[in-house]
Amino acid sequence: xxxxxxxxxxxxxxxxxxxxxxxxxxxxxxxxxxxxxxxxxxxxxxxxxxxxxxxxxxxxxxxxxxxxxxxxxxxxxx
Amino acid sequence: xxxxxxxxxxxxxxxxxxxxxxxxxxxxxxxxxxxxxxxxxxxxxxxxxxxxxxxxxxxxxxxxxxxxxxxxxxxxxxxxxxxxxxxxxxxxxxxxxxxxxxxxxxxxxxxxxxxxxxxxxxxxxxxxxxxxxxxxxxxxxxxxxxxxxxxxxxxxxxxxxxxxxxxxxxxxxxxxxxxxxxxxxxxxxxxxxxxxxxxxxxxxxxxxxxxxxxxxxxxxxxxxxxxxxxxxxxxxxxxxxxxxxxxxxxxxxxxxxxxxxxxxxxxxxxxxxxxxxxxxxxxxxxxxxxxxxxxxxxxxxxxxxxxxxxxxxxxxxxxxxxxxxxxxxxxxxxxxxxxxxxxxxxxxxxxxxxxxxxxxxxxxxxxxxxxxxxxxxxxxxxxxxxxxxxxxxxxxxxxxxxxxxxxxxxxxxxxxxxxxxxxxxxxxxxxxxxxxxxxxxxxxxxxxxxxxxxxxxxxxxxxxxxxxxxxxxxxxxxxxxxxxxxxxxxxxxxxxxxxxxxxxxxxxxxxxxxxxxxxxxxxxxxxxxxxxxxxxxxxxxxxxxxxxxxxxxxxxxxxxxxxxxxxxxxxxxxxxxxxxxxxxxxxxxxxxxxxxxxxxxxxxxxxxxxxxxxxxxxxxxxxxxxxxxxxxx
Numbered sequence: 288x289x290x291x292x293x294x295x296x297x298x299x300x301x302x303x304x305x306x307x308x309x310x311x312x313x314x315x316x317x318x319x320x321x322x323x324x325x326x327x328x329x330x331x332x333x334x335x336x337x338x339x340x341x342x343x344x345x346x347x348x349x350x351x352x353x354x355x356x357x358x359x360x361x362x363x364x365x
Numbered sequence: 366x367x368x369x370x371x372x373x374x375x376x377x378x379x380x381x382x383x384x385x386x387x388x389x390x391x392x393x394x395x396x397x398x399x400x401x402x403x404x405x406x407x408x409x410x411x412x413x414x415x416x417x418x419x420x421x422x423x424x425x426x427x428x429x430x431x432x433x434x435x436x437x438x439x440x441x442x443x444x445x446x447x448x449x450x451x452x453x454x455x456x457x458x459x460x461x462x463x464x465x466x467x468x469x470x471x472x473x474x475x476x477x478x479x480x481x482x483x484x485x486x487x488x489x490x491x492x493x494x495x496x497x498x499x500x501x502x503x504x505x506x507x508x509x510x511x512x513x514x515x516x517x518x519x520x521x522x523x524x525x526x527x528x529x530x531x532x533x534x535x536x537x538x539x540x541x542x543x544x545x546x547x548x549x550x551x552x553x554x555x556x557x558x559x560x561x562x563x564x565x566x567x568x569x570x571x572x573x574x575x576x577x578x579x580x581x582x583x584x585x586x587x588x589x590x591x592x593x594x595x596x597x598x599x600x601x602x603x604x605x606x607x608x609x610x611x612x613x614x615x616x617x618x619x620x621x622x623x624x625x626x627x628x629x630x631x632x633x634x635x636x637x638x639x640x641x642x643x644x645x646x647x648x649x650x651x652x653x654x655x656x657x658x659x660x661x662x663x664x665x666x667x668x669x670x671x672x673x674x675x676x677x678x679x680x681x682x683x684x685x686x687x688x689x690x691x692x693x694x695x696x697x698x699x700x701x702x703x704x705x706x707x708x709x710x711x712x713x714x715x716x717x718x719x720x721x722x723x724x725x726x727x728x729x730x731x732x733x734x735x736x737x738x739x740x741x742x743x744x745x746x747x748x749x750x751x752x753x754x755x756x757x758x759x760x761x762x763x764x765x766x767x768x769x770x771x772x773x774x775x776x777x778x779x780x781x782x783x784x785x786x787x788x789x790x791x792x793x794x795x796x797x798x799x800x801x802x803x804x805x806x807x808x809x810x811x812x813x814x815x816x817x818x819x820x821x822x823x824x825x826x827x828x829x830x831x832x833x834x835x836x837x838x839x840x841x842x843x844x845x846x847x848x849x850x851x852x853x854x855x856x857x858x859x860x861x862x863x864x865x866x867x868x869x870x871x872x873x874x875x876x877x878x879x880x881x882x883x884x885x886x887x888x889x890x891x892x893x894x895x896x897x898x899x900x901x902x903x904x905x906x907x908x909x910x911x912x913x914x915x916x917x918x919x920x921x922x923x924x925x926x927x928x929x930x931x932x933x934x935x936x937x938x939x940x941x942x943x944x945x946x947x948x949x950x951x952x953x954x955x956x957x958x959x960x961x962x963x964x965x966x967x968x969x970x971x972x973x974x975x976x977x978x979x980x981x982x983x984x985x986x987x988x989x990x991x992x993x994x995x996x997x998x
Contacts, residue, residue, distance in 0.1 A: 312439045313795045315554060319435035319481070320797055321474045323558040335589040336685035341800060345474035346573065350681050350798040352688065 291363060293322075293342060294356035296330045302361035303327050304344075309358035321345040322359050376417075376424035377538055378458065380450055382482055383466035384475060385432035385718075386801040388494030391810055392466055392522065393429045395530060396537075401429070403821055405966045406454060411445045412715075423538040428460055436481040439794055442720040450485060462488040462540025469499040469506055469521070470573050470802070476561040479515070480550035488540040490518040492533065497523050498802070504573030511568035516546030576802040579674075583800070586678050596682045599675070600701060607663050607705045614658035622651030640842065649834035652896065653827040656708050656956065660822055663702055663709040664815045671716060672806040677798055684798070690778050691785030693717065693796060696726040700777060703733035707957045708826070711964055712818060719794050725784050727961060728974050731952045732777035734770045740899040741948050742766055748920035749941045765945075773949050776981070822960070829959035837896045837955075840867040841904075858907045867892045881947065881986040882940030882994075884928070894953045901953075939994035943986035950982035 296302045304326045307314045321344050322328075331341030331348065339350040351359075383389035393401070397416030404413040414429040430446045438444035445454070452459025465482050467475040472493075482489055491511075499506060512519040518536055522529030536543070550560050585591045626643035633639035670676040680694025687696050695717045703710030710730045717723040746762050753761040846864035848857050862868050871888030878888055886908045894901035902919070909922040926935045952958065952975045961971040 309795075315437050316435060316439060316795050316797075318554040318557075319437060319477055321477060323477070324555055325558045325562075332587045333589075334587075334681050334684060335593045336682075338685045338688070339681065339796070339798065341587070341681075346471040347474045348800040350677075350684075350800060352684070352796050355795045355797065 291361055292357045293328060293330070293351070293359040293361050294340075294353050296328075296361060296363060298330055298333060298340070300330045301327065301364040302330070303364055304359055304361050306360040307358055308360060309355075313355070313358065317355065317359060320349060321347065327364070328361065376426055377462070377540060378426045378428065378460045379537060379540065380428045380430055380460035380463045381466065382430050382436075382446070382450070382463055382478070383432060384434050384468075384478055386799065387432070387466045387468045387475065389429065389432060389466040390814075391807060392492060392494065393427055394810060394813055395522075395527065396533075397427055401817065403817060406445050406449075406457075411442050418534075418537075420534045420538050425537050427464075428457070434478060436478070436485075440720050450487070460487070462490070462537075462543065464490055464492055464537070466492045466494055469493045469496045470502065470504065470576075472506065472569065473561065473565060476564055477554075477557055480557050480560060483515070483517070483546055484549050484552065486549065488543045488545065490520065490536060490540075490543055491515065493519060493521040494523070496521045496529075497526075498576075498804075499573050502573035502576055503571065505570035507568050507570055511564070512544075514564045514567040516544055518543050579802040582803055583678070586675070587681070592678070592682055596679055599670075599679065600698075603666055603698075604701055604704065606666060607659060607702060607709070611659040611662050611705070615655050618651065618655050618658070622647055622654070637842075637845065641838070645835050645838035645842075648838070649831045652834045652956070653823065653830045656706070656822065657819060659706055659709050660712065660819055661815060663705075663713060664818045665811065667698070667713055667716065668811045668814045669806055672804070672811060674801045674803040676716060677800050680798055681800065684796075688796075690782040692722050692726060692781055693719065694798070696722060696781075699726050700730060700733055700774075703730040703735060706735050706737070707731045707733065707954065708822075708960045711957065711960050712822065714964065721789055721794070724965065724970065725781050725789055727964060728784060728970065728977075729777040729781045731954065731957050731974065731978060732773050732780065732950070734773040734949070735898075735954075737898040737954065738769075738948055740902050741894075742769055742945065744902050744905075744919065744923075745941055745945055748924055749936065749938070769945060769949055772946075776950065780977075821963070825963040826956065826959040829962065830956050833955040833959070834896050837867075837893065840870065841865050841893060859909070862889065862904075862907050880990065881943040881983070882935075882937060882990045883944065884935055886926075886935075887944065891947075891951075891953065895955050897956065898948060898953050937994065938997045939990040939992075942989040942993040946985040946989045947982045950978050950985055952978040 291302075293302065293304075304322055304324055306324055307317050307322055309317065326344050329343040331343055333340045334350075339352045340356065341348055341350050342356070381389055381393055393414070393416060396418045398418075401414050401416045405411065406413050411431055416427050416429065418425050418427060428449065430449060431442075433443065433446050435443075436447050436450070438447055448454050449457055450460065450463065463482055463485070465479055467479065479491065493506070493508065493511075496506070508519050508521050520529055520533045520536060522533060551557055586595060626647050629643040629647060630639050633642060667676070670679065676695065676698070679698065682694070683697045684694035687693055696714070699710050699713040699717065701710075702713045707730045710733065711727050714723045714726045714730070717726060746765055750762045750765050755761055755764060841862060843866055844864070846861055848860040852860055867889050868885070870892050871885040871890075874888040874891070875883075875885045878891070883891070886905065889908060890901035890904045893904040905923065906919050909919060909926070923936050924934075927933060928935055958971040958975060961974060962968055965971070
């Protein structure tokens with residue numbers, strides 16, 4: 288399955304990052320945070336109001352809003 | 366800062382770099398004790414922390430840089446880290462070596478920051494923290510192989526227990542002798558994944574498992590219903606503690622200051638000196654100290670929540686709400702604190718990572734209805750709003766008070782949204798929030814942080830508050846008119862006040878504030894209330910020469926006051942409404958201005974806040990005067 292983003296992955300699903308499409312500063316920051324091509328991500332809970340959502344990757348848990356998560360390209364696993 | 370000059374010759378300067386929650390501050394404190402020097406970097410709001418450590422016969426100076434996930438800055442505040450490391454900040458020579466703290470449990474992510482630090486080509490050593498937690502989670506790391514794979518010295522420590530510190534102390538004074546990597550890590554961030562993977566292959570024997578406690582607690586804390594209820598409960602408790610618990614201590618301080626002033630009057634007799642010592646000096650010191658209970662309590666709670674790991678969860682729960690007005694979750698807590706008092710509220714914005722959002726929060730915090738407005742509202746509502754019962758226990762007076770609270774909060778949110786789209790519109794900084802594992806708070810660290818904040822307040826804001834309260838005392842006291850001998854004793858205070866500089870200011874201001882229905886007496890009150898909003902009540906009591914400062918007599922006095930020229934009441938419904946609204950908006954508080962100056966490191970933002978809030982206050986007061994006058998005929 289190709290061409291999806293972290294925002295489109297279902298809660299509880301897994302994916303592997305394939306790239307980051309965002310303005311350069313945002314793209315670099317997301318990559319510095321660990322959203323690097325090749326990284327596996329476990330999708331966690333949404334906040335009570337629906338946004339942001341928890342992503343587990345590289346031994347840490349980071350929350351992103353839909354806007355940033357949509358910039359992270361991912362392939363769904365499993 | 367002048368300390369650079371006092372640094373002994375030959376001391377080694379080391380920059381301490383690490384991501385938030387990597388144990389950087391714990392390590393800094395373990396190495397330097399409580400001797401941190403705190404200041405600001407020029408032109409930005411970033412706090413500058415340096416500390417000395419004596420090791421053997423030598424001296425090292427540690428520069429504690431703000432926690433960061435990246436050396437690639439997206440704001441002026443973030444750029445400080447990169448600029449200090451490159452020696453580009455005036456008065457801060459480039460460090461001789463860099464110390465990177467890495468949480469052993471999230472080594473995989475931390476290596477991305479290590480890669481950026483290594484690319485600087487400076488002597489670097491790596492300090493692995495939380496190795497005890499790694500072991501507890503079933504993980505295993507080969508320190509020697511990590512050292513080999515990276516090509517730099519690696520020391521494992523448990524900072525709060527002092528394990529590994531001896532080896533680190535031997536290493537730190539000699540950065541020139543640290544081994545260097547044979548090749549720098551790749552420049553392209555995309556290639557760092559492969560680089561980090563190869564390092565992990567060599568050094569990480571066993572990945573740590575899930576942090577069981579964190580998993581279990583987060584099932585509740587992040588649960589849509591349970592998490593929301595918990596958040597509400599924590600916020601109510603937090604508010605209650607800051608609001609109610611601090612009050613007895615503040616009242617006691619107030620009473621103590623008052624008693625001390627009385628004592629002075631008795632000891633020094635009635636004269637200018639006694640007035641100065643009691644009403645100027647002691648009252649000024651009291652004006653500073655009165656904030657301490659709230660600041661100590663608030664910061665203990667904030668740092669506990671932060672260090673335990675709940676702060677990030679609270680921000681997660683409420684983020685969407687704050688996101689609507691362009692702020693993020695943590696701003697909620699600062700704004701909530703501002704209900705008690707804007708001074709600790711503005712200090713609480715330090716937990717907001719984005720400098721722009723932090724500034725917006727600082728600028729709107731004074732709109733939250735602080736406890737100093739209550740005496741003013743109580744006086745005016747008590748005197749002029751009939752105590753009609755509307756519905757059950759809800760009366761008209763309570764409804765008006767509630768309306769004023771809601772108006773303040775609504776205005777804060779609206780102004781934040783406007784600032785976000787206009788004056789402070791900027792490059793979109795991506796939102797991200799790490800949920801760290803829950804950890805037992807190192808109590809020593811909490812007390813150190815709380816003490817540091819209190820000391821910073823006393824030194825930076827306290828001095829300004831003290832000076833301004835003396836100036837205000839001077840305005841209310843000089844020139845010292847001699848009342849005519851036939852004047853009854855009860856009128857002396859009023860006579861002196863009317864003939865003081867503040868009285869003159871009140872008269873001078875009268876044409877400007879007349880459109881709001883305010884006369885010179887209210888003008889004097891407004892000038893005096895710059896010391897603190899509630900001071901207008903005691904000043905009005907003086908102006909109206911009410912024997913006691915008890916509200917009852919003052920209430921009657923202002924109800925009965927009439928304009929000598931027209932014979933009409935001064936406090937018409939329009940004027941009362943205008944004055945109430947004026948106090949909803951106006952930044953009548955030197956302490957808030959002083960703390961804004963301290964937190965933003967410039968007078969520009971306090972001046973901006975004072976200006977825009979005064980404009981809003983005037984506009985609202987003017988509108989209220991005219992609308993209410995038209996309605997009530």
